[in-house]
Each structure stands twice: as C-alpha cells, then as structure tokens.
Amino acid sequence: MSLKRREFFKLAALSSAALATNSAFATDDGEVLDCRATYGVLVDTVVCIGCRKCEWACNNQHSLSTEPITAFEDKSVFETHRRPHSKAYTVVNQYSDPATSKAYTMKVQCMHCNEPACVSACIVGALNKANNGPVVYEAWKCIGCRYCMVACPFQIPAYEYDNALNPQVRKCTFCIERHLDEGNRPACVSICPNEALTFGTRQELIDLGHTRIRMQPDRYEDHVYGETEIGGTSWMYLAAADFKNTELPTLPDDAIPQHTETIQHGIFKSFVPPLALYGFLGLVMHSLRKTDNGQEDQ
Numbered sequence: 001m002s003l004k005r006r007e008f009f010k011l012a013a014l015s016s017a018a019l020a021t022n023s024a025f026a027t028d029d030g031e032v033l034d035c036r037a038t039y040g041v042l043v044d045t046v047v048c049i050g051c052r053k054c055e056w057a058c059n060n061q062h063s064l065s066t067e068p069i070t071a072f073e074d075k076s077v078f079e080t081h082r083r084p085h086s087k088a089y090t091v092v093n094q095y096s097d098p099a100t101s102k103a104y105t106m107k108v109q110c111m112h113c114n115e116p117a118c119v120s121a122c123i124v125g126a127l128n129k130a131n132n133g134p135v136v137y138e139a140w141k142c143i144g145c146r147y148c149m150v151a152c153p154f155q156i157p158a159y160e161y162d163n164a165l166n167p168q169v170r171k172c173t174f175c176i177e178r179h180l181d182e183g184n185r186p187a188c189v190s191i192c193p194n195e196a197l198t199f200g201t202r203q204e205l206i207d208l209g210h211t212r213i214r215m216q217p218d219r220y221e222d223h224v225y226g227e228t229e230i231g232g233t234s235w236m237y238l239a240a241a242d243f244k245n246t247e248l249p250t251l252p253d254d255a256i257p258q259h260t261e262t263i264q265h266g267i268f269k270s271f272v273p274p275l276a277l278y279g280f281l282g283l284v285m286h287s288l289r290k291t292d293n294g295q296e297d298q
C-alpha cells in the first residue's frame, strides 16, 4: 500500500499523538487506529454476582456446548481457578479480598489488546486487530505454529488438541459476528443481569470507570485495569481490591513487541537463515493477502 505525501504526514501526526496516549495501533493494512474510539467492555467486578450467565451465553453464541443455562448455576466450579479453553471462551472465577475476606467474582476472556502481542507473533497474519477493536482470527491462514499462545501475556489463545483433523486456535471473538457496528452487543454483555458488563467505546468506558471510582471511592480500588497496561486493552476491569489478587497479571504500560520478537528470533535462529525465511514468509503473506483481497472484492 503506497501513501501519498499528505496522507503520510496525517498518519504520522495521528500516530505520534495517539501513541503518546497509549491509544493507537497500526493495523495490518497500515491504517492507524485511534483506540479511544474502538469498542470495548468494562467489567465491573464490584457488581458482578457470579451467576455465570455470561459463560452460558458465550457457549450458546458459539455452539461450544449444549448444556442448559441451569447447569451454570453450579458454583462448585469456583473451588478452582479456571482458564478459558477451546470449548469455553470465557470463564468466571471467584477471588477473595485479603483485606476484608469478602468474595468477588471476575469474568476472564481475551482482552482484545490495543497492541496485541498475538498479532505481532503470528507470522502468517492469521490474527489481526479489526478497525473497530476486536482481535480476530482467520483459521484458513493459520499454520498451527501456536506462537500466539506463547506471546499472549494473558495466556488466552487455546488450541484444539482434541481435533486431529483440523485443529484451530480458539479465543473470545468479541462477538464480531453479531455485527457490533449495527448496535448489537456481545452475547455475554446482553445477558448480564446486573449490568456488570458495559459495552461502549474505549474512551467512554475509561470515563465511566473513573466516574464510578470517584463517586464511590470506598467501593472501588483506584485503578481501571487495562487503561494503560501493555499499551491498553479493549476489555477493562474495575475491582474492590488490588488486581494482584486475581489472575490478571501486573504488567508494564508499554506494549511488549520485544516479547514477540524474542520468540521469533529464537525460532528463526534455530532453523533457516532469517532473511531466506522472511522472504518465504513474505511470499506466503503476499499470496494470502491477494487471495483475501480477491475474496473481499467478489
């Protein structure tokens, strides 16, 4: 893609302004996203009642299980901390606030990072940040290398190890298939009975998070998790206690491209001379994109 001079300067100006505020990401086709305007979800663990309806709605939306909604009333699952997997893109876990011993629950799924490490790690472009926020996976491009699984700081991408014929990487899709731009909300957000999940633009959600903290400082920890961590995430969290008590890791504010570069360098060092491999991968990418564009054009 070639840029005209004026477009280049516009892009450069937007990039530096937005990157300075952890709010921009250059997509696969060179477009710079202003992540303040992309979609996100604010997960308010202070009002989450641990009903697990979001788990059922997600499974139902993606045909992951046929269990009835009543099966999700089982709270014995809170005895262990579960991780999302290929048959459950989201799970609710229970934690205890060490200061008060009060239990609280938290939904876990892909964070749809502003600058996703999984996207940087994927050498064939099977993962991409969509213009409106979701980090999406295109199975037909995936070569099953699973670098995305190593790169993700939240340990989210899951592999279908039990699928011998056509295993794929699975994770929360942000319900992009429900057409968010047409005013539809993700299935988990729609079903949440206590408005613990709020869908909106990232900037609206950051403002909402800080408003709740300001209005009720006794109920909330003064931290919107995901506002700045690793360059910001589309899904963000509020809690009554320090996030270090949960499985959300303590992360720096900078995006972590070095994480993915380390993975790629380690891999490439062991096999083919990097230039030859990059050349080959470039051809693969070029051919995949050509096919992709051809399909979109039709």
Ligand code: SF4
Residues within 6 Å of the ligand: 047, 048, 049, 050, 051, 052, 053, 054, 055, 092, 105, 107, 191, 192, 193, 194, 195, 196, 197
């Ligand atoms: S549906 Fe809402 S209240 Fe229920 S567990 Fe999920 S996030 Fe919490």
Ligand code: SF4
Residues within 6 Å of the ligand: 109, 110, 111, 112, 113, 116, 117, 118, 119, 135, 151, 152, 153, 154, 155, 156, 157, 171
């Ligand atoms: S949470 Fe992991 S899988 Fe999801 S966008 Fe971020 S790096 Fe990718």
Ligand code: SF4
Residues within 6 Å of the ligand: 057, 058, 059, 061, 089, 090, 109, 171, 172, 173, 174, 175, 186, 187, 188, 189
């Ligand atoms: S956004 Fe969609 S895919 Fe992601 S956890 Fe919610 S229901 Fe599941």
